[in-house]
Amino acid sequence: MSDSPSTRNADDLEVPLVDDRSYRYWTLPATSTADVVTTDRPGLRVLLVHDDSVDKGAAAVDVAVGQFQDGDLPGLAHLTEHMLFLGTQRFPQENALDSFLAAHGGHSNAYTDLEHTVYYMDVQAAQLEPALDRFGSCFEAPLLLENCVARELQAVDSEHGKNKQSDFWRYHQLTKTLLGQHNSHVYQQFGTGNLESLQPQGTAVLRQAVHDFYQRYYHTARMTLCVLGNQDLDVLQGWVEKYFGSLPSQPSDTLVEPPVPPLTPVLPQRVHVVPTRETNVLELQWCLREIQSLYRSKPTRILSHLLGHEGPGSLLAVLRERLWVQELYADDSSKTTSAFSIFCVQLELTVLGWEHVNDVVATVYRYIGLLQNEIPAWVADELQTTASTQFRFLSKSSPSDTVSRVAHQMQEFAIAHVLSGPYLVYEHDMAAVQSCLASLHVDNMLVLVASKEYTGQTTATDPWYGTQYATVALEPDALEAWRQARSAATDGSGVDFIGLHLPDRNDMLATDFELKTSPYAVFAKTNTNDSNGDNGNVPPPPRCLLDTDTCRLWYKPDTEFRMPKVNIMCVLRSATAYESVTQSVLASLWSETADELCNVFSYAASMAGLHCNFSNTRNGMELHLSGYHDKAHVLLQRIVDTVRDFRVTPDLFERIQSKLEQQFQEFLVAQPYQHAIYAGDLCLETPKWDIHDRLQCLASLTLNDLQHFGRHILARFQLEMLVHGNVTASEAVQLSDIVLLGWRPQAPLNQIDVRVVQLPAQGSEGTSTVHRFSGWNEDDENSSVCNIYQVGTMDTKMNATLGLLHHLIREPAFGQLRTQEQLGYIVHTQVKTSGDKVKSLLFLIQSDSFDPIHMDQRIEAFLVDFRHKLVQMSEPDFAANVGALCQSFLEKNKNLSEESSRYWHVITNQTYRFYRMSELAAAAQTVTKLDVLRFLDRHVLATSPYRRKLSVQVFGQNHIADLLDKTDVAGDGIVLVESANDFRRSQALFPMQASASIEDWRLDAKDD
Ligand SMILES: [Zn+2]
Incomplete structure (x- = not known):
């Protein structure tokens, strides 16, 4: 062949x-x-x-x-x-x-x-x-x-x-x-x-x-x-x-199809839109020539790189300084076709920015004017270098991601470039760059401005989405100001452009790609562990290098992928981050602020393939760094210094506060199914702070509160840290020292214990718990149901049984509830974990056609039907499913990040069960069909007095009348939860679990 x-x-x-x-x-x-x-x-x-x-x-x-x-x-x-x-x-x-x-x-x-x-x-x-x-x-x-x-x-x-x-x-x-x-x-x-x-x-x-x-x-x-x-x-x-x-x-001779004609819009145009969210958005679109055929030189990439830059002197940095803009994205590639392409700059405006929207556009044109004057050759060289480094050390993605990307790339690139085409810049073509840049002019632009302020001022409705909008005349003064800003001849617009300049050379480019070897035998690739049985392809897990009351350091050299990369994950464990609603909001403010303070240098690092970000969880604050190992310690040191000084101006605080408010508001108008999941967690987990309370609290906080919180967080915490990748053990210790010497924490006084509500068993009357409410977004037609069949904390065998039940149920549930009954587009099942350890089986449906009560009934009917099918399933079919589940438990890590995430999961939940997946696979082998049926009968089916079910039901606009009908018929086999907060406080909790020992995982001299 x-x-x-x-x-x-x-x-x-x-x-x-x-x-x-x-x-x-x-x-x-x-x-x-x-x-x-x-x-x-x-x-x-x-x-x-x-x-x-x-x-x-x-x-x-x-x-x-x-x-x-x-x-x-x-x-x-x-x-x-x-x-x-x-x-x-x-x-x-x-x-x-x-x-x-x-x-x-x-x-x-x-x-x-x-x-x-x-x-x-x-x-x-x-x-x-x-x-x-x-x-x-x-x-x-x-x-x-x-x-x-x-x-x-x-x-x-x-x-x-x-x-x-x-x-x-x-x-x-x-x-x-x-x-x-x-x-x-x-x-x-x-x-x-x-x-x-x-x-x-x-x-x-x-x-x-x-x-x-x-x-x-x-x-x-x-x-x-x-x-x-x-x-x-x-x-x-x-x-x-x-x-x-x-x-x-x-x-061949019948294949001639007419080509897509070029796009010939009438421009410039300006349109005002009423958004669904509480945001102010400015979107600028320019219509460009077809660029797919220019992939060897990628002329628009340098433009989106420069316009989207976030370092000192960038468009975004200057617009943020004016308090006009929160975020800015320049996109040259998502709207490209065989006949034309659209270059797009999208900006999230502040309220002040919306008031100054013409000045914001002028600033964009001023920057385009700078590019028109000169783009230094080194900028193009630098982009070419970072792209080729990225492709050289490209991590593998999953097989399905790989084939779907490659099949598409085969349509767009010469065969030699099928893999490298999307990444590499093969040649410079500054003439093509200038020609694309020339298209970014005032008379070739569509301006979209979105704000709730336009409510009532619109003149048209989009027939498909119902979007309210008005096309408005462009003021000659504004057009002239934008043209002048772009021509750069004079500062005729009256806007102050001070501070706008092209980026500096990137000092974070990696140059050392040499691979290191670990002297420790425990990390040899063939290592097997007792608890891991004969399963030789599980990589050796991390070891604990340091364990004090202020630092627990986990270390794992890369034994699998041989890449010059490292992942550094830190959690600053402290109850301060989540012990009250106020603290939880301050923690969000702090991590957003820390990210923005670091952005001055971290954006350049991210361009060089080294990424970092802060986040807050119930455990404390987290900091993740990932990318080439070469400059990772430099970046970490800069982060630690910057966050210690925490120089926040009142302006920055105000902008972050409104950014966070926008995020919270956005969640309030998110999809109903997201609210269903959220409300389920609110019923079950404690502590869990309500988004409405968090939003209310946010407005009352001051810069002083944030500074105070920051000092508290850095004064007392336990650093738990994973260093995984191309680093030696002593380099891992040095990395932890950067944090400990930079912030000098004392041990924390206490940590947050997350507890989980044990739902009441439904008993012989079959009474289940139902939480019903009307959709938060009054314009959303969709309803959603989230059914949680709570099982509890469990041993490995039971966990494997639940995993197998879900594996068996997933496809038939989709086939019946989505494909056959068409209940809704979203039909989803999963094994849910509440807190760190309490397991449930979850069903989630979102529908614009059916109300949640009907969806709940259909799920229940499906479960009965599913039991019949399971009884009839042949032993070979059952065994094939067990085999598939085992394989999914044993699925190999495809790249370093996936491996790190698995370790980080059992480190942050402090179970330290690094061999959990292979233990589950071994246990799954012993699960019989009878085990699954018994499990189903006891925990999931309506006939069981032991079943613990919570049904969260969100009634969207199309079904709100049904909710009003039902409010007075509670007691009919259900207990209605009026308030998730009250419910949680009135219920029994699952017992706390003892903390896990790390003794087995210490890296001692004898491991050498
Ligand atoms: Zn579709």
């Missing part, structure tokens, strides 16, 4: 330095209707990836078709995407692909873009062949049945319902409409689709349209395939030939 003249091992494919995969690229010849290989039809372009180390295989197909091809049925490409996996000629059962994948530790997904539709799946490596059989058949001959079309249309409609309140989607559609409306360009069309856009003529016509769309566009000339597995390339190639060899193809 490999000798066929059209195949080749992709030796000329540029790969990362650290890449141990092998590749093969070729075009699989098309077959005619008589199954004869034909040369007058373009074949399928295929890239195979062999990777010894993966435990999952994966495949992805990119079809070069998308919303631009919708024609007169907006959303048709998206609906076709939804239809493709619902039964095929060879596998007619509707969920054949997904149930096979679920039983073997895999999943599938897809997305539809303007010009591409990408499908991908993953599965246990050993099951790749049968999975490819099913996956391939979806492209070869999907059934596209009419009754499925009718149901998936509901799913598409609910998906749109979920997006309707999102400002992101609203601005996206509105700006598309405004830019595309001239000449009715296809860019203006509504891409997601809904009932109204897709079903003007009934389901039969729609089914025919889906079928025609598939016939016209789903053929090999438009497709690329990427398959990744741990099998030999020859084996993979054989499977691809077998399962993708008969895909539809079309003769």
